[in-house]
Amino acid sequence: MIRNPAVAGTFYPADPAQLAQEVDAYLAHPRGRVRSTSPKAIVAPHAGYAYSGEIAGSAYAALRPWALGVARTARVVLLGPTHRVAAQGLVLPGADVLRTPLGDVAVDLELVADLTNLPQVSVSSAVHAREHSLEVHLPFLQRVLSRFRVVPLAVGDADAEEVAEVLERLWGGEETRIVASSDLSHYLPYQSAKRVDDETARAIEHAETVSPRQACGAHVINGLSEVARRRGLTIERLDLRSSGDTAGSRDEVVGYGAFAYYETRPMEAS
Numbered sequence: 001m002i003r004n005p006a007v008a009g010t011f012y013p014a015d016p017a018q019l020a021q022e023v024d025a026y027l028a029h030p031r032g033r034v035r036s037t038s039p040k041a042i043v044a045p046h047a048g049y050a051y052s053g054e055i056a057g058s059a060y061a062a063l064r065p066w067a068l069g070v071a072r073t074a075r076v077v078l079l080g081p082t083h084r085v086a087a088q089g090l091v092l093p094g095a096d097v098l099r100t101p102l103g104d105v106a107v108d109l110e111l112v113a114d115l116t117n118l119p120q121v122s123v124s125s126a127v128h129a130r131e132h133s134l135e136v137h138l139p140f141l142q143r144v145l146s147r148f149r150v151v152p153l154a155v156g157d158a159d160a161e162e163v164a165e166v167l168e169r170l171w172g173g174e175e176t177r178i179v180a181s182s183d184l185s186h187y188l189p190y191q192s193a194k195r196v197d198d199e200t201a202r203a204i205e206h207a208e209t210v211s212p213r214q215a216c217g218a219h220v221i222n223g224l225s226e227v228a229r230r231r232g233l234t235i236e237r238l239d240l241r242s243s244g245d246t247a248g249s250r251d252e253v254v255g256y257g258a259f260a261y262y263e264t265r266p267m268e269a270s
Contacts, residue, residue, distance in 0.1 A: 002104070003095040003125070003152075007132045011048040012139060016101045022049060023143045026057030027064075031258075032238040038066030039260035040233065041178035041224060043204065043217075044140075046080060046133040050247040052183070052256045058239040059258035060140045063177060067144045070175060074148035075108055076141055077170045079155050079163070080133030080181030081217045087156030089120035090166055093128035098152060100135070102142045108149035111170055115151075118169070120162040127154050133181045133217070141179075155220050160209070163223020164230075171227075180224050182217025184255030190244040197240060197255035204259055205235045224261065234262040 008014040013022060026049070044059035045052035067074070079090070092112055098105045115121045128134070134152050141148060151170060155163060167178065185196045200214040207225040212218045228235060238258040244250040 001095045002097045002099050003093050003128055004099050005101065005135060006130045007135055008101050011132055011136050014101055019101050019139055020143060022053065023139050026053045027061050027140070027143065029054075030058040030061035030238070032058055032236070035062065036065060037262065037264070038063055040263045041180065041261035043180045043182055043221060043224070043257065043259040044137065045183045045256035045258070046136045046181045047183055047243070047254060047256065049136070051243045051254065052246070054246060055239045055241055055256040055258050056137070056140060059260070060144050062238060062260045063144055066177060072175055074145050075111065075151070075172060075176040076148055076179055077151045077153070077167070077176065078134050078137060078179045078181070079153045079220045080131070080137070081220060082127060082131060082154045082156045083133060084130045085127045087124065087127045087154060089122060089156060089158050089162060091127045091154045091156060092121065092123045093152055094123040094125045095128070098135070098138060098150065100138045100142065102139055105138055105142065106149045108151050111151045114169060115166065118166065120158060121166065127156070128152070137179055137181060155217070158219050158223070160219070160222035160226045163219060164226035167223055167227050178224065180217060180220045182215045182221055184215050184257050186216065186254050187252040190242065190250035190253050193242050193244070193253045193255050197242065197257065201237050201240050201257055204257070205237055207235060228261055231263065234264070236260045236262065
């Protein structure tokens with residue numbers, strides 16, 4: 001079973017060479033300080049690359065120390081909100097492979113099987129078929145990692161504890177990283193969005209609850225924040241901008257943030 005790309009050619013280039021070149025350019029110029037340690041989890045946006053690619057690049061560049069050091073096949077738990085089909089709980093795609101113009105990404109069927117007894121987890125190819133919030137992250141992962149499997153979860157109506165329970169089950173060790181997909185404010189004037197997004201960013205940094213008005217991936221972020229509080233994670237803001245800073249009008253903008261969650265306090269790279 002293959003989940004074919006739905007937004008190649010619209011949200012990001014369909015041509016493999018152009019796509020690889022574009023993603024590499026976003027990864028080459030991250031904002032924030034360079035760290036010698038890698039975060040356990042990141043939050044990254046999921047809009048069209050022209051709008052949010054630079055911000056996503058800052059999040060994925062933070063994973064490079066891990067990508068270079070992981071000795072075996074990496075595991076990435078990828079969670080993003082549903083936009084096109086309403087859903088309850090967390091939804092798997094029922095696919096073995098997720099396809100992009102850069103090639104195929106294998107679903108970690110072993111980890112997927114471990115979720116089947118959780119009542120908040122279900123399977124629906126329809127929920128995933130046209131959903132972009134997970135798909136747009138795959139090319140970034142493909143350019144950062146040489147070998148990896150993914151657990152793709154579309155998150156509908158789910159509370160923080162339901163998401164946190166899934167994250168705890170999938171947390172793993174050094175071989176596993178978590179990617180939470182979310183944009184921030186939607187369609188506010190530029191200056192209003194800056195104020196709202198800064199407030200949201202402060203809440204995320206302190207593992208506080210955010211609302212769907214602040215972030216379309218609020219359910220994902222709140223579940224990750226619940227785990228962050230339990231495990232004492234350190235949360236760092238990497239980038240915070242909007243479409244008004246990248247490729248769009250400033251009349252109505254969409255906000256984007258990149259955040260890193262560290263299991264231990266990060267050390268500065270020398």
